Amino acid sequence: MAYSSAEQHHEPHSFWTRYVWSQDHKVIAVQYTITAIAVGMVALVLSNLMRLQLGFPGRFAFIDANHYYQYVTLHGMIMVVYLLTALFLGGFGNYLIPLMVGARDMVFPLLNMLSYWVYLLAVLVLMASFFVPGGPTGAGWTLYPPQSILPGTPGSDWGIILMLVSLLIFIVAATMGGLNYVITVLQARTRGMTLMRMPLTVWGIFVATIMALLAFPSLFVSGVMLLFDKVLGTSFFMPAIVSMGQALSYKGGSPILFQHLFWFFGHPEVYIVALPAFGIVSDLISTHSRKKIFGYHMMVWAIVMIGALSFVVWAHHMFVSGMNPYFGFFFATTTLIIAVPTAIKVYNWVLTLWHSDIHLSVPMLFAIGFISTFLIGGLTGLFLGNVSVDIPLSNTYFVVAHFHMVMGVSPILVIFGGLYHWFPKVTGRLMNETLGKLHFWVTFLGTYAIYFPMHYLGILGMPRRYYAYDNYAFIPASAQQLNAFITVAALIVGVTQLVFLYNLVHSTFRGRPAGSNPWRATTLEWQTPETPPGHGNWGAEQPEVHRWAYDYSVPGMAQDFVPQNSAVAGGGDDHDQTVVKAAPRRGRKKT
């Protein structure tokens, strides 16, 4: 669908078509963001309830073992799928892709709108499971059969069915959105916006979306089959079983097959969340340190490499699952190979800081915080990816600490950084800096207080997903004190998120006016004629791009940034030209 300035008159005028049944990518992005934050708050509360039990076992009578496992499950599933995936792709992707590539909207606006409403339906179905008999499923977010559909697991009647149905609906929504994002990037870039001129944010979201389109089908089929096993009594994943003294009629299915299908989705999912974070944080660091991103080329290839490799590492989640043991060699090797492009990204972020001009704004604080938490989370991945080291650590608190650092906290810090960064474009106002800094410090330090010691509980051998640890002789009493400390830290971090919410709401109406480009950034979204951008984004004429996204501190220029649509001569476009002209890279002389 081609846009032209003549289509400006399609701008909707009624409240309903403008803010509710809107096909404008910016409104849909805000809808996605608000819904994801809302459901994320539910998951945050669930995590704090879990921590109450772990820190002060038995003190809160309403948290019995059933509830505990339900909190564990819903917390994990909401955070991974309904918050992180939805917010990065549906929120940031929706808002930023058209603006950053100079498009007027997504290529399929109606489909885009449907994507949000179907996502909302998925959220509502999931939330409904809190109110059905037996409550939501307590099978753990991995939903491993046979346990997830058998008595003995909370919510094994209605809860699991609603969980699976909600996931299937979510995948429909993600597919509708994902097709849009990919095709918009490929087809709707404005004049001069070559692929290698795109900001890394777009690269990250673009590759993550392609991965989502390839990975979610695997979850879809496993969800359908598990639903059939539950509702129709098929035996895709169910062998002959004697459950609670009853011989069941299942026969011949494979529980391990489910794990393969689940992690064929589940591991790429980690990078579906991580790659947009990588992209966004690259742009935050470059913008706020006033310096071009170090090794743009490598950064793009690292994103593509990670995206591709992440499809051949899934069984590192299954080293002790009972799968063919020879898989261990292959999956340990691929997993450690993926560390190379990931390490390159970390190096390039910190090398961007070298000889830069660091402005420690709130988005930058979160970006630096991300490097630190991602570093520790990535490094602990080398323990768990290396099969023989994984054996004693598998399913202990080391795993909990690892994945929260690498794909919980780190992407969340980027989301916060991104929200503080782009909020002025969305609303035309700045968020309060003092509250933002308070939010950063408590969240960042709290993260270390919560997760750093957990690694050591895992090395000790404390298994995860335990409701209580009484009378285990190998666990010293001091571990309980440590758990109480972690709980207090988690509660403080949890409450501090209210400061963020307050800041978000308050600044929307009362924030200081931001102007069109408060961070003096180069990328196109900051060059819109109006702030917030109007319907169609660009007024009469779409921008024309003359340079890549990272012309910061170009020598000889009056300002320390040159917008991508500026036609002025000079700047770092030499890098870009090599790609356009496909000049031989080796031995090329810099001018």
Next chain:
Amino acid sequence: MALAIVLMALVAAAVLFHFLSPWWLTPLASNWGQIDTTLMITLAITGAFFIAINLFIAYCLIRFRQRDGHRAAHDPENKKLEGWLTGLTAVGIIAMLAPGLFVYAAYIDPPADSLVFEAVGQQWQWRFRFPGRDGRLGVTDSRFVSAENPLGLAPNDPRGQDDVLILNSEVHLPVGKPIKVLLRSQDVLHDFYVPPFRARMNLVPGMVTHFWFTPTRTGRFEILCAQLCGVGHFNMRGYVVVEEPAAFQAWLGRQSTFAHGATRTPVAATGAALPAQGKLLAQSRGCVACHSDDGSARVGPSWKGLYGKTETLADGSTVQVDPAYIAESIRTPNAKIVHGYPAIMPPFSLSDPELAALIAYMKTLSDKTVAQAGTP
């Protein structure tokens, strides 16, 4: 500036925490010292990267903070530096991966002379089986599982007749001999995890998995389930007693075989008071996974205050909790279901002395009495 100081402080705190932490590996009790070594290599290499990169960021934050009149450098690409860093990373990765793969190759290759035994998981208890004099385990199938044949051995398989069955949650093993553990589950996924052994593996219904280790010191070690297996997961306890081979053989000799209608070793042998025996029994048979002793809600009714109480059943009728009712509820759990609880308890075949011990224990948890105490 504050952030730089905080990052340096975090690095210092992390290093301090590492060296002062009372939470560390349990003392090794198996041959898998190599796993610990690989862990330490990984820790050293990743620790160095953690410290170096955080400190580098801190340095940049101070050195290149925003100052008036200062402008960022317009660095060209630095392919050479990128090449070096990539190479350095690759070397670090290989230094961790290579030893790891060698250890793993040993891990999946049990010695031919291993002593074989089987651990069977069921929500939420452990049971065990040793091959008898013929050195072979008999065939099993879930079709054969019943209260009398809880491990599901084929009744007509001659190889299974002399299998030694351990129908409680404590197993003995000889020190210094390679052990190959065969793992079987009757219901859901479980995981046989003894932290000091390091080695472990999932139990998967429908198939037999295995792993091996050599116990290197004697002692009594806890078996944990480390794969979420439902609401009683955290209480699926067992014990491995590692002892001298002679003591192990003597213990094995005292156990019953399948052909001789194996039952559990009577707890009364310990000579402890009856309620204390009952408490041990409740733990070893997995009762505590579902029935608390402190009134807290679990899968089934708490035993606190249960004895002598009048329970309302699912059909609305009432029943007093007396020894006869308790015996029935254990041996045929679904005959009477307490209102509000699911009918998920498997039948347990307890001997009369065991039942008496359990009831004695339940009495201590209640201040009520039963008018005419019948004998079960």
